[in-house]
C-alpha cells in the first residue's frame with residue numbers, strides 16, 4: 130500500500146470526516162506544505178498523530194544537486210542508503226521530469242551506464258512518487274513525466290500503483306497523455322500498461338531492426354523478442370489510436386548503416402495499417418566510461434532523419450539536454 134492509500138485509511142480509521150484527506154492533499158499539492166506539524170488547519174491532536182504515524186512525508190533524501198540552466202540532476206539517498214537519480218529538464222516553455230524506477234537495472238544493455246550496475250532492487254511506490262514530489266515542492270512540478278531514468282519501469286510492479294497516484298486528480302493530477310514510459314518491451318506488463326493506462330505514451334527502445342543484433346545490444350531481446358512486442362504495440366494503436374515511439378540510439382558504425390536504415394523502414398512498413406502511428410526518435414549516444422561506442426556523426430543522423438521522413442515515417446531528432454550532466458536516457462548511474 131502506498132503512503133497516500135495509508136493516509137486515507139488512517140484518517141478513516143481515526144473517524145475523521147472525508148474532507149480531511151482533501152485538506153491534507155491540498156496542503157501538499159497546492160500550498161506545498163508537507164510538514165504535518167505546520168498544517169494548522171488540522172486539530173492539534175490529529176497533527177501529532179499524523180506526525181507520529183508518518184514522520185516526514187518524503188521518504189528519500191537529497192544528497193547532491195547538479196544544476197545547469199536547463200538541466201537539474203538530483204541524487205537521492207534511500208532508506209537503505211541506495212542511490213538513485215532523477216532529472217528535470219526545461220525546454221523553452223515546459224518542464225519535463227525524468228524518474229527512476231529501479232536501483233540499477235538487470236537488463237545489461239550494452240550501451241547503458243545503468244545496465245553496468247546490475248539490479249540492486251526495485252523502488253517502492255513511495256520512492257517513485259517522492260522523486261516527482263521533490264520537484265513539485267521545490268518548483269512548479271512537471272508538465273510531462275518520463276520513466277527514462279535508472280531501471281526498466283515495466284519490471285517493477287510498483288510502477289502501476291505510482292501511475293495511479295500520479296494520474297489521480299486528488300494528488301498529482303497529471304494526465305496520462307503527459308506521461309511517457311520507456312521500455313525494452315517487457316511482456317506481459319506492456320499489455321497491462323496499455324490496458325490500464327491507454328493514453329500513456331509508450332516508447333519502445335528499439336536500437337536495431339535486426340533481432341540478432343538487437344539481442345547483442347539488448348539481451349532482453351532473447352526473452353522478449355520484437356516479433357512478440359510489435360503485435361502488442363499494434364493492438365495498442367488499433368485499440369487506443371495512440372502514437373508509439375521507437376527510440377533509436379544512433380551508434381557510429383554499429384546501427385547507423387544504410388542496411389539498418391532500409392531494415393528500419395521495412396520493419397515499420399510491415400506493421401501494415403498500424404504503421405502510420407509509429408514515430409522514430411533518433412537519440413544521440415553519450416560517451417560512457419568503459420564502453421567503446423561512439424555517437425553517429427551529425428551528418429549520418431541527419432541522413433537517417435531525412436530518409437525516414439521521405440519514407441513517410443514520423444521522426445524527431447531528440448535534443449540531449451542531459452549531456453553536460455550525463456543525465457540523459459540510459460546514463461544515470463548514481
Ligand code: SF4
Nearest residue numbers: 234237238241244280
Ligand atoms: S537501457 Fe534501460 S533497460 Fe537497458 S540496461 Fe539501461 S536502464 Fe536497463
